Amino acid sequence: MKKTLYVLALMLWSLPALAGEQTGTVNHLLVRASDGLVYFYLEGSAKTNSPACARNDYWMIRDENSEVGKKQYAMLLAAQASGKRVKVVGLNTCQRWGDGEDVNFIQLLNN
Structure with missing residues (x-):
């Protein structure tokens, strides 16, 4: 029984954490x-x-000075200028600022 609980706990611990997700238009940048x-x-x-x-x-944007950060910023500008919707998925962290989730990826959608 203990072995089963240990294996179950290990499996649950190894599951990836959920991260924030949202779809919409860029309202404020x-x-x-x-x-x-x-x-x-x-x-x-x-x-x-x-x-x-x-x-x-x-x-x-977790690191606005990195290549990825610059690309994410450019994508947000393009999405805002065109009125296109984006899907944003986070990293499940708040490293850049303590109360806002860091972006993992931004996907430009075909409205």
Whole structure:
């Protein structure tokens, strides 16, 4: 019995954590001069599965100076300018800022 519980606990522990997810149009896109922070809000479906640290509805580009961060920012600008919807999935972390989930990927949708 103990062995079964141990195996079950190990299996549950190894499952990937859920991350936040949301689909909508870019409603607000902000870039701060003081620290380069890029964060944004979506208008559309409600954000789901966010980690406990993500107490606000905005999303954070985790590293705006990286190649990926620059590409994500460009994609958000294009989506906002065109009015296209995006799907955002988070990393289940709040490393860039303590109360907003870091972005894992952004997918541009064909409305």
